[in-house]
Structures are given as structure tokens and as C-alpha cells.
Amino acid sequence: MNCSEINIEAIKNELNALWDCRSRGKTIELWTPFTTLTNKFITIFITERNGDLIVTDGAYFFLGDYEVEPSADDTQLLNNILVYQRYFKVDTTYDHYKNPVYYKKTNNFNQLPTAIIELAQFIQGIVNMAFVQLDADEESEQRKLFSKDANKFFKDAFGKRAKLNHKIGNITFPVAISHVHQVSVCKYITGSNQYDFRGSLAKANLDLELIYKGIYAKQISKKVTLINDIAFGYKNDLFYEEFNLMEDKDTISVKWSEKEKLIEILQ
Structure with a gap:
């Protein structure tokens, strides 16, 4: 041309x-x-x-x-x-x-x-x-509000077993639930728009991939993502492939509107 x-x-x-x-x-x-x-x-x-x-x-x-x-x-x-x-x-x-x-x-x-x-x-x-x-x-404020609500849920549900901002290697998880010999880790996924939601989802996928293949894998009992399905950026049909990728890593994804399921999953 x-x-x-x-x-x-x-x-x-x-x-x-x-x-x-x-x-x-x-x-x-x-x-x-x-x-x-x-x-x-x-x-x-x-x-x-x-x-x-x-x-x-x-x-x-x-x-x-x-x-x-x-x-x-x-x-x-x-x-x-x-x-x-x-x-x-x-x-x-x-x-x-x-x-x-x-x-x-x-x-x-x-x-x-x-x-x-x-x-x-x-x-x-x-x-x-x-x-x-x-x-x-706005994105920062909404992310903080969701983290605050999610942290409160885990603290109320699991008490001292809930460890906030738990670090494994170089990866920080917003919450980890302790078991006798292992921990279950959770990543929060949220976003005030589709761009930020996709970024949050991609970051969670990357961190879980590193844990899945890393030297700390044996320390992990369950890998969980808590998805803010009431966030403006949440569009389940747009992120179908990303959610499937998480399932391939044996990750349990739970929507915020169904968060009570986590009590049984992480008991």
C-alpha cells in the first residue's frame, strides 16, 4: 500500500x-x-x-x-x-x-x-x-470495598483459621484458610469495568498457575477464586475461556452471591 x-x-x-x-x-x-x-x-x-x-x-x-x-x-x-x-x-x-x-x-x-x-x-x-x-x-475504591467485605466474610466464617494477606513464596493471597498440615488459598476477582475485571482475572490465573507448578504445591489443600459477580465489570459469557482455564488447574470458583458455599468447601 x-x-x-x-x-x-x-x-x-x-x-x-x-x-x-x-x-x-x-x-x-x-x-x-x-x-x-x-x-x-x-x-x-x-x-x-x-x-x-x-x-x-x-x-x-x-x-x-x-x-x-x-x-x-x-x-x-x-x-x-x-x-x-x-x-x-x-x-x-x-x-x-x-x-x-x-x-x-x-x-x-x-x-x-x-x-x-x-x-x-x-x-x-x-x-x-x-x-x-x-x-x-473508582476502580481502587470498589476493589477496596470488595476486599473489605470478603475479608469480613472469611473472618466471620473461619475465625482464626482465616489468614489475611497470606504470602506463599512471592505470591500474596488476600486470604488463606489453615488446615492441620496445609492451607487453602483464595484469590479475589473483581473490577469496576470489563478491562479491570479481565486484568484481575488474568492476575489470579497467573498466580494460581505459579502455585500449581511451583515448589509450594504440596502445601496447598485447595485453590479458590471468589468472583465478584455483582461488579460492573462482571460478564460471565465474555470470560468463559478464562474461567475454564481456572477449572483446568483444579481451581474452585465461587461467586460472591453464593459465597456461603465456601464454608463447606473449606471446612
């Missing part, structure tokens, strides 16, 4: 068709083809004031129009935004309601397209960054 086989004009036409605008008094509202991870198109506002062309985001970022809700107390996010601001040479002002407004300005109409594109790229970047950070925070 070479460049002549690609219809560049068709690509340009598709992209150009996504640009649109409308007048709002003395301001022009411009819809751009720049999209975010939250499936929103970036909107830019253009105003002429005292000979300057001012391009702003209309405070849409901090107002939550891109479905992220940045906090004024989130110093990590704000510091990262400052890095983006320096790169794109974007300034900050405030509207009548004290909401931060990001803007660029120029007194040259020839430089207006560059200012529009750079501000759109800036907003796209910080929205995506905030979304990924918030998603990671």
Missing part, C-alpha cells in the same frame, strides 16, 4: 463535516471534531474584545459538560493541568460565577485557527486525563 491508494480528500471531507458553529449574540459557538473518552465533542467559544480574538472553553470543563467532575481540591489533577497549560500556552480566567475558564487569545485572524485547534486539543487532553484518573480512583 502507498499514499496514492488512500483517499485523503475523503478523509478531509469527513473531518470537515464535523465542524459547525452558530452565533450566540457577540459570541460564536464552535463545535469541533475533537472527541473525548467520555464520548463528547469539544466545544469552543470565540469572542472579539478590544481588538483581540478570545477563544475559550466556556467553563465547560469545570461545569461538568464533558462528564468529568474535577475538584478544586484535587491537587494532583490541577498540577497535571498546569503542565498541559504550559505546553499549549493556555491561560485561565473566571466567569461571573467564579468558574475557571481556559482561553487563548490573538489579535491576528490568521492565527485564529491555530488558537482554536490548540485549545481544543488542550481541553481534549485534560478531559481524558481527568476521566482516566477518576476511573482509576
Whole structure:
């Protein structure tokens, strides 16, 4: 394949068709083809004031129009935004309601397209960054909550036999149940989305594989996975092969909604 086989004009036409605008008094509202991870198109506002062309985001970022809700107390996010601001040479002002407004300005109409594109790229970047950070925070919080609930279940069901954060070799299991001469180990599988759930499942599979083939195998009575089937990321039909792989390693998989089965399994 070479460049002549690609219809560049068709690509340009598709992209150009996504640009649109409308007048709002003395301001022009411009819809751009720049999209975010939250499936929103970036909107830019253009105003002429005292000979300057001012391009702003209309405070849409901090107002939550891109479905992220940045906090004024989130110093990590704000510091990262400052890095983006320096790169794109974007300034900050405030509207009548004290909401931060990001803007660029120029007194040259020839430089207006560059200012529009750079501000759109800036907003796209910080929205995506905030979304990924918030998603990671949500995943971490949900994982902690599930671990807390699961730990409590094991402690209530098995008392002192339940050893939390039990390490065998280089592998840490969130809980192990002691028997007379062996232990049964358990891995928790959860995720607030399919990506994180699959990652949790893959990590559990790897650790169980290492235990299954390792020098510690004789210490293990039973290998168990506790699956958070009420997690947003849980889709049994999507992870059919992974669950089957666990069964091939003599692993017992139990859903959180059926956790009482573990009392008999691990007695």
C-alpha cells in the first residue's frame, strides 16, 4: 500500500463535516471534531474584545459538560493541568460565577485557527486525563470495598483459621484458610469495568498457575477464586475461556452471591 491508494480528500471531507458553529449574540459557538473518552465533542467559544480574538472553553470543563467532575481540591489533577497549560500556552480566567475558564487569545485572524485547534486539543487532553484518573480512583475504591467485605466474610466464617494477606513464596493471597498440615488459598476477582475485571482475572490465573507448578504445591489443600459477580465489570459469557482455564488447574470458583458455599468447601 502507498499514499496514492488512500483517499485523503475523503478523509478531509469527513473531518470537515464535523465542524459547525452558530452565533450566540457577540459570541460564536464552535463545535469541533475533537472527541473525548467520555464520548463528547469539544466545544469552543470565540469572542472579539478590544481588538483581540478570545477563544475559550466556556467553563465547560469545570461545569461538568464533558462528564468529568474535577475538584478544586484535587491537587494532583490541577498540577497535571498546569503542565498541559504550559505546553499549549493556555491561560485561565473566571466567569461571573467564579468558574475557571481556559482561553487563548490573538489579535491576528490568521492565527485564529491555530488558537482554536490548540485549545481544543488542550481541553481534549485534560478531559481524558481527568476521566482516566477518576476511573482509576473508582476502580481502587470498589476493589477496596470488595476486599473489605470478603475479608469480613472469611473472618466471620473461619475465625482464626482465616489468614489475611497470606504470602506463599512471592505470591500474596488476600486470604488463606489453615488446615492441620496445609492451607487453602483464595484469590479475589473483581473490577469496576470489563478491562479491570479481565486484568484481575488474568492476575489470579497467573498466580494460581505459579502455585500449581511451583515448589509450594504440596502445601496447598485447595485453590479458590471468589468472583465478584455483582461488579460492573462482571460478564460471565465474555470470560468463559478464562474461567475454564481456572477449572483446568483444579481451581474452585465461587461467586460472591453464593459465597456461603465456601464454608463447606473449606471446612
